[in-house]
Amino acid sequence: MAKFNLYKINTDQKDNLVKKIESVGLKKIGNKTIDGFMLDFYFSNEPEPIPIWWTEVYKDFFGELEKPQNKIYFATLLVYNSQIVYAVSLGKSHFYLKHFCDSDFGLNLAERIADDTNPKIKNSKFYKSRKNKIITTYQEGSGIDFDSGESIHYLRAKTIDKNTWGKTASFGHSAQFSIEIKPEELPNFIKKIEKTLKQNPRIKIPKVIFIEDEEIQSNLDSLLAKVLMGSSQSSTVQESDITLSGVDFIFSDQYEYSFYVRGDRDSHTDKGELTLDRLRQFISEKSVNIETQLNDVKVKVHNEFGRDFSVSLKETMDFVEEKERYCLIDGKWYQFNQSYLDFLKEEVDSIDFESQEDVSDKTEQEFNQRKGREGFVNCDRRNETLCNKYKVEKVDLYKDKILHFVKFGTPQKMNYVVDQAINTVKLLQNNQSKIQINDEEKDVETICLWLVFDRKHQFNKLSELNSLIFHMKLADWKRIVQNARYKPIIYVSYRKND
Known part of the structure; x- marks a missing residue:
C-alpha cells in the first residue's frame, strides 16, 4: 500500500x-x-x-x-x-x-x-x-x-x-x-x-493562530498604545487579574506594582495597584511616548514573600480586538479562528447556570455574612484545610456538599475567582474530596461559581457576556471540574440599583 x-x-x-x-x-x-x-x-x-x-x-x-x-x-x-x-x-x-x-x-x-x-x-x-x-x-x-x-x-x-x-x-x-x-x-x-x-x-x-507577520504585530501594538491612552474606543483593554512570569502565577490583587521604562533609571514610579489609571498617570508624568516605547515599558512586581521581579507591560494586559479577533495573551499576539469561537461558545453555554435572587449587599463580605445567617457555612476570610495538610485560601460558602466561590463585578474582575476555584478543585482531587470546615470534614460533590454582576440587562446565555478571556477561563474551569468528577454549576445574581 x-x-x-x-x-x-x-x-x-x-x-x-x-x-x-x-x-x-x-x-x-x-x-x-x-x-x-x-x-x-x-x-x-x-x-x-x-x-x-x-x-x-x-x-x-x-x-x-x-x-x-x-x-x-x-x-x-x-x-x-x-x-x-x-x-x-x-x-x-x-x-x-x-x-x-x-x-x-x-x-x-x-x-x-x-x-x-x-x-x-x-x-x-x-x-x-x-x-x-x-x-x-x-x-x-x-x-x-x-x-x-x-x-x-x-x-x-x-x-x-x-x-x-x-x-x-x-x-x-x-x-x-x-x-x-x-x-x-x-x-x-x-x-x-x-x-x-x-x-x-x-x-x-479550534485553531488559535500566532501572528508572525511583523507588520500586523506593529499595527496591533499601535492600536494597543492608542487604547491605553484613551484615544481609541474600537477595542477594549484591562489589566489582567492573572499573568505568568517564568513558572510563577501572579494574581494582581496579592502584590504591589511599579512602572518604569527599560534603561531609564529615573522613570520608576512608587508602588501601588496595577490599574489603567496608574499606568496612564505614569505615561503622563514621565512623558513616555507609549506608541514608540510600548515594548520598553516594564512592570515591577513587589513581592513581600520573595524576590521582586519584572514583566513586560504587555504581559499584564488583557486586550481583544473584536473585529478581526486579535488578542493579546501573555504579551504575544494571536488570532482566533471562527471554529475556535464556535467551540468556545458551545462550551460556555453547556455549563449549567441558575439565576438567583438580586442582591443589595455592598460587598462580597456582606453577602457571605448574610448567606451565613441563611443556612450556609460562611468560609470567607478563613483558610480551610484539606486532609489536615493543604490550606485553601478562597472558599466563600459551603452548603449541601457544594463549595461556592463568590465574586462581584464585571466578567473581567471575575477571572481571579475562577482560578481560585480551579486550584481548590485540583487539591480536592488529590485528597479524597474532603474539606475541613470548622474542625469537621465535609464532603464535596459540586463546585459552584456564584457570580454577582454589575449590569442593567440580564442575559439568558453565558456566551452573551462580552469577554473572550472570561469565556476561555470558564471553559477551562468546566473541563477541570468535570475531569475531577465534580459537577460544575454557576449561580448568577445581579446587584440591585441604588
Missing part, C-alpha cells in the same frame, strides 16, 4: 517552488499528462555526500578504512493544471515544500473527512498555559476533545470513508494517505479532495 504525503501549493508560488527545488539539487527526469493534469517528477540523482557524526567518534575503529558518508535521495512529484497545484513529498523534500504550501490545507481537509469519534493522535500548542506543546494519544473509539486555548497542529484519525481515503490519515500542513492507488491515479484523487474542500465542515477544529 502506497503512502502519499500531499501538499497543496499556492498557485502563485509554483514557479518559485520549482526554482527552489532545482537550486537544492532536484532535476526533472520525467513527466506525464493525465486527464488535464501535468505530472512532473523531480529527483536528486546526484545527492551530495553527508558526513556521519558517529564516524568521527569511533574513528579509531575504522583503521585504514575511509570513513563512510551517507547519500540521501529525495524527490517531488508535482501534479498541476492551470488552477490547482499539488506536490507529493518524497524523502526530505517536505523541508522545501512547506514554505510554498497552503498551511491550512491539512486541517481544513480533516474537518471534512476525519472521523472525530476515532482519533489516534493529536499534537497541540497551548498559548495561555504552562503547557507549550503536547502530544495526545487516544484509545480506540474515544471521541476527540479540545481544551480552550488549544491550537491543533496535527491530527491523525480514522477517516469517514476508508474506500476513498484509506482507513486512517494524517493531517497537518499536508495530508498523508495510505491508499491502494498508483501515481497516475493522483489527478482523479486530487479532484475528490478539491470537491470535498468545498463542502461544509463536519467537525470544527
Whole structure:
C-alpha cells in the first residue's frame, strides 16, 4: 500500500517552488499528462555526500578504512493544471515544500473527512498555559476533545470513508494517505479532495493562530498604545487579574506594582495597584511616548514573600480586538479562528447556570455574612484545610456538599475567582474530596461559581457576556471540574440599583 504525503501549493508560488527545488539539487527526469493534469517528477540523482557524526567518534575503529558518508535521495512529484497545484513529498523534500504550501490545507481537509469519534493522535500548542506543546494519544473509539486555548497542529484519525481515503490519515500542513492507488491515479484523487474542500465542515477544529507577520504585530501594538491612552474606543483593554512570569502565577490583587521604562533609571514610579489609571498617570508624568516605547515599558512586581521581579507591560494586559479577533495573551499576539469561537461558545453555554435572587449587599463580605445567617457555612476570610495538610485560601460558602466561590463585578474582575476555584478543585482531587470546615470534614460533590454582576440587562446565555478571556477561563474551569468528577454549576445574581 502506497503512502502519499500531499501538499497543496499556492498557485502563485509554483514557479518559485520549482526554482527552489532545482537550486537544492532536484532535476526533472520525467513527466506525464493525465486527464488535464501535468505530472512532473523531480529527483536528486546526484545527492551530495553527508558526513556521519558517529564516524568521527569511533574513528579509531575504522583503521585504514575511509570513513563512510551517507547519500540521501529525495524527490517531488508535482501534479498541476492551470488552477490547482499539488506536490507529493518524497524523502526530505517536505523541508522545501512547506514554505510554498497552503498551511491550512491539512486541517481544513480533516474537518471534512476525519472521523472525530476515532482519533489516534493529536499534537497541540497551548498559548495561555504552562503547557507549550503536547502530544495526545487516544484509545480506540474515544471521541476527540479540545481544551480552550488549544491550537491543533496535527491530527491523525480514522477517516469517514476508508474506500476513498484509506482507513486512517494524517493531517497537518499536508495530508498523508495510505491508499491502494498508483501515481497516475493522483489527478482523479486530487479532484475528490478539491470537491470535498468545498463542502461544509463536519467537525470544527479550534485553531488559535500566532501572528508572525511583523507588520500586523506593529499595527496591533499601535492600536494597543492608542487604547491605553484613551484615544481609541474600537477595542477594549484591562489589566489582567492573572499573568505568568517564568513558572510563577501572579494574581494582581496579592502584590504591589511599579512602572518604569527599560534603561531609564529615573522613570520608576512608587508602588501601588496595577490599574489603567496608574499606568496612564505614569505615561503622563514621565512623558513616555507609549506608541514608540510600548515594548520598553516594564512592570515591577513587589513581592513581600520573595524576590521582586519584572514583566513586560504587555504581559499584564488583557486586550481583544473584536473585529478581526486579535488578542493579546501573555504579551504575544494571536488570532482566533471562527471554529475556535464556535467551540468556545458551545462550551460556555453547556455549563449549567441558575439565576438567583438580586442582591443589595455592598460587598462580597456582606453577602457571605448574610448567606451565613441563611443556612450556609460562611468560609470567607478563613483558610480551610484539606486532609489536615493543604490550606485553601478562597472558599466563600459551603452548603449541601457544594463549595461556592463568590465574586462581584464585571466578567473581567471575575477571572481571579475562577482560578481560585480551579486550584481548590485540583487539591480536592488529590485528597479524597474532603474539606475541613470548622474542625469537621465535609464532603464535596459540586463546585459552584456564584457570580454577582454589575449590569442593567440580564442575559439568558453565558456566551452573551462580552469577554473572550472570561469565556476561555470558564471553559477551562468546566473541563477541570468535570475531569475531577465534580459537577460544575454557576449561580448568577445581579446587584440591585441604588
